[in-house]
Amino acid sequence: MIFGITGNTRKEQLWRPVAGLLAWMQARQLRFCLHPAVAEGLQARGLLEAGVCKAHTSADLAGDADVVLSFGGDGTLLNTAHEVGRHGTPILGVNIGRLGFLADVEVGHVRETVERLLRGEYRLEARMVLEAEADNGTALEGRWALNEFVLLRRGETGMVSIEVKVDGVPLNTYWADGLIIATPTGSTAYSLSVGGPILVPGCGSVVLTPIAPHALTARPIVLPDTVRIEARVLNEDQPYVFTADGTSTVLSGPSIRLTIRRAAHTVNLIKLPEQHFFQNLRSKLMWGARKE
Structure with missing residues (x-):
């Protein structure tokens, strides 16, 4: 070895x-x-x-x-x-x-x-990861995440409006500081710190957790890992940040639609x-x- x-x-x-x-x-x-x-x-x-x-x-x-x-x-x-x-x-x-x-x-x-x-x-634990793609060909610094993807307002700018669809069906338009899309592994990281649920590794789920949402009714939601999540920031002239496990890409404009799904590969952790x-x-x- x-x-x-x-x-x-x-x-x-x-x-x-x-x-x-x-x-x-x-x-x-x-x-x-x-x-x-x-x-x-x-x-x-x-x-x-x-x-x-x-x-x-x-x-x-x-x-x-x-x-x-x-x-x-x-x-x-x-x-x-x-x-x-x-x-x-x-x-x-x-x-x-x-x-x-x-x-x-x-x-x-x-x-x-x-x-x-x-x-x-x-033993080996195969941890699921997520992958992301921008529909207009915008290059993302991080294309996959073991913990989470985050859409986040940039600096001192105001809140961002994030339209989310799941398998093509509208879910919500979040008016918030940002949105976390986390794996079970990432559920005990940033998502947990802003009130998201703890997911057991291997449970086959993805959690969407809004960051400081304007509406108190905007709560975290757990989705099956088979879904296709589409997210789009609607702010026209306000830059925002997309991060993948802490690696950031600055984006701007409502024309960028991010598609997030479970990746084909996993990460093997030794336990x-x-x-x-x-x-x-x-x-x-x-x-x-x-x-x-």
Whole structure:
């Protein structure tokens, strides 16, 4: 098994755990390959010899690694997914961030976890993703999302009017700061923070959550993942932002109709046998915790 190593190079707490893991792997003659930015950072800090960095650097983790260890938080795992996930390469999130809904292996347990992966003590969760297309050929910076797509007002401009159809049938015209279209994986991210429901991974659903809607009757709605969602911002002269897992494209004009549907590919996340989504809810959201 070849382990790909990537991570959030903006976090200083990345370097020593990764360097320690690599020294441990070298002592056990385990094979690994490093994301170029990680290799460069280790070498610059004197934490790994230049020859080792050069020999084990790979610009194509998806092609060279059997699994990828992503050190960081959930945002880092999303970035990793966009680098390697489309190719089906399994990803293990190692948490050096704060919350860690996706990166749910704590950094102190990473060596033990690698040993378990070698013994085959894990399962893969195939997480659904969404894809988006603009009908007028406008290029979008992000074409697919593991967490969510967001249509959002830009800067200090006023609210946006967003017309939504589902399978060609009008659903609503939202007058709001924006609209989130989230997967079950993304239901515990931005959507949850603005009052959206929690969806269990694998439930085959998409949630539409308005952001600060003008009408109190505009509530989140859960749709089956088989639908085709069409969204169009009706404001004529007001620019707005379309984001895919945080990657943004500035758009303007009512002529752009976005079509959003379930993508053909999935992203494979590695989970240990004892890990369960409900366990995450209890530990991260403190469900069931008693106040003393």
